[in-house]
Amino acid sequence: MTKIVSLAKRRGFIYPGSEIYGGLKGTWDYGPLGSELKFNIKQEWWKTMVKNRDDVVGMSTSILMNPRVWEASGHMTGFNDPLIECKTCHQRFKADQEDVIAEHENWHKEKKEKVDWTKVKKFNLLVETKIGVVEGEKNTVYLRGEITQGVHVNFKNVLSSSRLKIPFGIAQIGKAFRNEITPGNFTYRSIEFEQMELQYYVKPDKKESMKQYEFWKNLRMDWYKSLGINSDNLRFREHEKSELAHYAKEAWDIEYKAPFGWKECEGIHHRGDWDLARHQEFSGQDMSYFDEETGKKYIPWVIETSGGVDRAALFFLIDAYSEEDDRIILKLNPKLAPYKVAVFPLLANKPQLVKKAREIYEMLKSPIPQFPNYPITVAWDDRGNIGKRYYSQDEIGTPFCITVDFESLEKDDVTVRDRDTMKQVRIRVEKLINYIKEKIC
């Protein structure tokens, strides 16, 4: 883990937040390569979940929302009161309800168990801020603790501005904030983090909803595997009934085997009608769906897939990290790699090599419609010797290195060196774009 943190900073993936001022707990900044990695992850997610589907649309909603949203969602109630917690059975009680607490103590004493309480704490994990310009007249609002609610409150807007019919989904990627009690494990748990979520609305029917639930659960697992995470390092874990969140009927986590243990990277939740029903109750607005087939109105149920972008980035990095002899290699899937290719002249002091290499660099960097996400990211390097440059690109996960040598000048070709096998093939320049395209798509 230390090696990952050190590499992340040395090569420009992830830096500590506000470092020159001594940092800020639980915040991290993504550097040139880290921001590319994150962007690629989000792009792959969006492709899989939105662009490739007819039944899912995207949204981008506000971080700041009317505070009543959080009352409806259940994030406020129960968490603003001073609470104490029983260390033996982890139940929480309102600190001012002395009779209930005494009763609980007796219950343990009868079982001859020890009774111990935590200090009185306020458990509000929402991050507070204030809006308004006049001091003393500012309103407290909360940075969203989950991005889900932005979608649910717009359920009717999406219905009336699109032609979607149930079942359909709304996807969103965005920042969320939580006053975590214990941030830690590098970027794994942060105060500020990015989520990528799908809310999939289905008929309020047990059989139908469970069918959808299984579908999305498996699709999400496949997504991580298809982008190169080793299957041995992934597993499903079902939540115990006692740990189910207030909104959930059923919940499974996709977990990754990190150096610090099996950790959640994505949750798939059956939210039932919790969100829409609560928003209907709290807002007084009709949140139901009119089903034209049956002529009936109902509040749909929701299947949610909720993943962390930062967690995905961290786990992709950890899983890709490998050492072979003196080489450090990030075996990132080419779709996620910050740079897709690097271009070198074999020798930096031979102008004709540099010139040709530069031409190929410019060619690959220019907008080429054959590339799926054009223009692609291309690195240039003419420092030191060729071996150093290969090693340097291995360390940041660049899948292909293109070298222009003296033969290239005569035959109009280049060598393409594969990151994982270190093998080289000679490719004619006219065929280079198609060759690269096949490898990185």
Added chain:
RNA sequence: GCGGGUAUCGUAUAGCGGCAUUAUGUAUCCUUCCCAAGGAUAAGACACGGGUUCGAUUCCCGUUACCCGCUCCA
């Protein structure tokens, strides 16, 4: 939230109550016909704030951040 630990160039490290090591990386140049070759030059650090002291990167206190346990985690 509790306990323990750590903090020196970008990274990894040495060290001392009195000019702060080494390697690597970076920049510029020379050299080099494919896997961290070699040479030259340059820039670059004692986390922050107090205290003790003639003098503190070093000793003490506090803060901050990170790491390891426990705890917590919608």
